[in-house]
Amino acid sequence: MAEWDTRESTMSVALRFGMLLLVTALTVLVLEWSFGFMRSEDAPRLLVAVVALAVGVCGIWILYWILNDWVSYIPFRRLREKILPFVFLGPALTLLFVYLVYPAVNTIYISFLDKKSDNFVGLENYQFIFTEPDILVAFRNNAVWLVLVTSVCVGLGLVVAVLVDRIKLESLAKSLVFVPVAISTVGASVIWRFMYAFQPAGRPQFGLLNAAVVALGGEPTGWFLRPPFNNLALIVIMVWLQTGFCMVVLSAAIKNVPGELLEAARIDGANELHVFFQVTVPYIRGTIITVTTTVIMAVLKVFDIVYVMTRGNYATEVIANRMFLEMYRFGHFGRGSALAVIIFLAVAPAIVINLRNLRQRSL
Amino acid sequence: MKVHDSEVDRYALRSALSGTTLRATIAIICFIWTLPTVGLFVSSFRSASAIRISGWWTAFETPFEFTQWTLENYAQVITSVGLGNALVNSLIVTIPATAIPITIAAFAAYAFAWMDFPGRELFFTIVVALTVAPIQMALIPVLRLHVASNLNGTFLGVWLAHTGFGIPMAVYLLYNFISQIPRDLIEAASIDGASHFQTFTTLVLRVSVPALASFAVFQFIWVWNDLIVALVFLGTRSSVATVTAALSELIGSRGQDWHLLTAGGFVSIILPMVVFFSLQRFFVRGILAGSVKG
Numbered sequence: 165m166a167e168w169d170t171r172e173s174t175m176s177v178a179l180r181f182g183m184l185l186l187v188t189a190l191t192v193l194v195l196e197w198s199f200g201f202m203r204s205e206d207a208p209r210l211l212v213a214v215v216a217l218a219v220g221v222c223g224i225w226i227l228y229w230i231l232n233d234w235v236s237y238i239p240f241r242r243l244r245e246k247i248l249p250f251v252f253l254g255p256a257l258t259l260l261f262v263y264l265v266y267p268a269v270n271t272i273y274i275s276f277l278d279k280k281s282d283n284f285v286g287l288e289n290y291q292f293i294f295t296e297p298d299i300l301v302a303f304r305n306n307a308v309w310l311v312l313v314t315s316v317c318v319g320l321g322l323v324v325a326v327l328v329d330r331i332k333l334e335s336l337a338k339s340l341v342f343v344p345v346a347i348s349t350v351g352a353s354v355i356w357r358f359m360y361a362f363q364p365a366g367r368p369q370f371g372l373l374n375a376a377v378v379a380l381g382g383e384p385t386g387w388f389l390r391p392p393f394n395n396l397a398l399i400v401i402m403v404w405l406q407t408g409f410c411m412v413v414l415s416a417a418i419k420n421v422p423g424e425l426l427e428a429a430r431i432d433g434a435n436e437l438h439v440f441f442q443v444t445v446p447y448i449r450g451t452i453i454t455v456t457t458t459v460i461m462a463v464l465k466v467f468d469i470v471y472v473m474t475r476g477n478y479a480t481e482v483i484a485n486r487m488f489l490e491m492y493r494f495g496h497f498g499r500g501s502a503l504a505v506i507i508f509l510a511v512a513p514a515i516v517i518n519l520r521n522l523r524q525r526s527l
Numbered sequence: 528m529k530v531h532d533s534e535v536d537r538y539a540l541r542s543a544l545s546g547t548t549l550r551a552t553i554a555i556i557c558f559i560w561t562l563p564t565v566g567l568f569v570s571s572f573r574s575a576s577a578i579r580i581s582g583w584w585t586a587f588e589t590p591f592e593f594t595q596w597t598l599e600n601y602a603q604v605i606t607s608v609g610l611g612n613a614l615v616n617s618l619i620v621t622i623p624a625t626a627i628p629i630t631i632a633a634f635a636a637y638a639f640a641w642m643d644f645p646g647r648e649l650f651f652t653i654v655v656a657l658t659v660a661p662i663q664m665a666l667i668p669v670l671r672l673h674v675a676s677n678l679n680g681t682f683l684g685v686w687l688a689h690t691g692f693g694i695p696m697a698v699y700l701l702y703n704f705i706s707q708i709p710r711d712l713i714e715a716a717s718i719d720g721a722s723h724f725q726t727f728t729t730l731v732l733r734v735s736v737p738a739l740a741s742f743a744v745f746q747f748i749w750v751w752n753d754l755i756v757a758l759v760f761l762g763t764r765s766s767v768a769t770v771t772a773a774l775s776e777l778i779g780s781r782g783q784d785w786h787l788l789t790a791g792g793f794v795s796i797i798l799p800m801v802v803f804f805s806l807q808r809f810f811v812r813g814i815l816a817g818s819v820k821g
């Protein structure tokens with residue numbers, strides 16, 4: 165009886181293994197077909213999307229399940245436990261290396277090669293970048309963006325966060341300031357292009373800003389044509405987009421300041437301004453630093469606003485847009501890569517800070 | 528005593544005043560922040576000529592004169608300009624580019640949180656370092672890779688790109704949540720004989736729904752609003768161009784056709800706005816947890 169049992173279970177194991185083989189073979193076939201299908205130009209787009217969703221969600225699950233099942237047939241428990249984590253991690257690590265680690269190393273390498281990456285040119289691309297007047301303008305503009313966007317966003321975000329904390333309609337007010345965070349930079353560009361719209365003097369001004377200027381007796385201005393106002397006009401858009409983010413994060417931090425601390429300071433006779441600068445701000449210092457870093461990084465990578473509004477003309481160039489231009493319009497991959505490396509170096513301190521925080525927390 | 532009274536009065540007066548100034552300040556800021564979007568919205572319903580003749584704010588003088596409102600701009604921008612087509616493309620890009628990274632990152636986050644393997648700290652360090660890596664660093668090599676493997680200009684390519692670029696943040700956010708699940712729960716499942724795979728699918732995913740939702744909302748809005756990945760890896764052909772790419776083309780080619788731009792602008796922001804307002808709770812949580820996104 166017992167013998168029969170084992171035989172039965174051996175048979176069922178064999179059966180299950182056979183099933184696994186079948187499912188694996190089927191999955192490989194289906195995946196291969198679907199990759200070809202998704203790549204094809206003439207397939208109907210909606211069908212491609214449905215296939216993608218099916219493969220992207222169900223397919224990945226089946227893949228994990230199959231791999232997991234294969235691993236479960238490995239006879240040695242120790243070996244099984246060694247391999248299983250890499251089944252869970254495999255797809256993530258693969259994509260990480262293909263899409264981020266390898267490209268980053270490759271970009272550094274390409275930055276030392278010529279236009280089409282044929283010959284080694286040493287530091288020539290970097291030399292060009294740091295001498296070309298147009299690109300130097302981009303560096304200057306990025307510096308202005310960094311200072312203005314960061315200080316206004318964080319400052320205004322902090323002020324609004326403190327102020328709305330004391331009114332009844334807090335969540336409404338916060339939502340209104342926060343809405344632009346969900347708006348794309350392209351959408352925001354349309355919105356602000358309309359605000360800044362310019363008609364020659366004498367014609368009706370339908371752009372709100374020029375209408376206001378004319379109503380106050382001034383001359384209508386083409387905001388994007390005249391440096392340095394055009395840079396400020398672009399910076400305003402970024403501030404409009406980012407302030408809500410700063411406000412929400414800072415507001416969450418302010419709510420964590422213990423009420424007793426504030427009360428104690430008030431009883432000691434401190435006025436509200438003192439309480440703010442001597443209790444609230446030091447208490448949320450960490451959050452202020454985080455928010456500032458985030459905005460700085462967003463500004464370093466700013467591309468869409470300039471690309472959509474001015475394409476970098478009229479001395480409004482920034483590094484990320486220039487990188488895109490070098491790559492797309494001029495087809496100069498060496499210079500494009502060198503600019504990417506410079507953006508990367510500018511962001512690097514934030515990476516170091518993140519890693520240091522991680523080490524403090526320890527895994 | 529008298530002095531004291533007047534002091535109290537003065538205090539009350541001052542706080543009442545500051546209450547008014549406070550409310551006024553907030554009202555002004557909210558007004559300024561909302562005005563540009565309202566202008567776009569109102570104008571998108573006015574005729575092409577009306578937009579050029581008078582400012583959109585003048586429409587409020589006679590808001591009930593319904594002849595001035597029209598849906599013609601939307602009809603035109605969605606059909607003949609082709610933004611309807613671009614909307615479909617954006618959905619095709621965004622939904623898989625949200626669903627795929629969540630799945631892959633959740634598995635990875637579980638491995639980092641609850642499995643032991645060589646190189647765990649090293650790999651996690653790489654993940655954290657890459658959360659802020661600028662996308663520019665990857666554009667040229669990935670583009671070449673895509674060209675070499677026929678992925679350039681395909682939806683498959685852009686899904687993979689968005690997944691690759693989104694994974695560090697997704698793993699980091701989900702790890703923060705999954706690693707906080709009480710050890711007792713995980714161990715209880717393991718004692719009951721559950722494998723890692725079963726623990727993950729039946730227990731961990733279920734309790735992680737809030738974190739998964741936060742990341743989903745976050746990634747959805749991120750991908751929908753993206754321009755650079757769409758431009759580089761898909762391009763601006765009408766069969767693949769996303770809403771952001773199509774709109775940026777429209778600005779370039781018909782920059783003075785405000786009836787089209789305003790309607791087009793509104794079409795492009797309406798879906799993230801709806802997602803944002805209906806799932807604001809999750810979005811804010813995602814923002815708070817992921818305030819280092821690159």
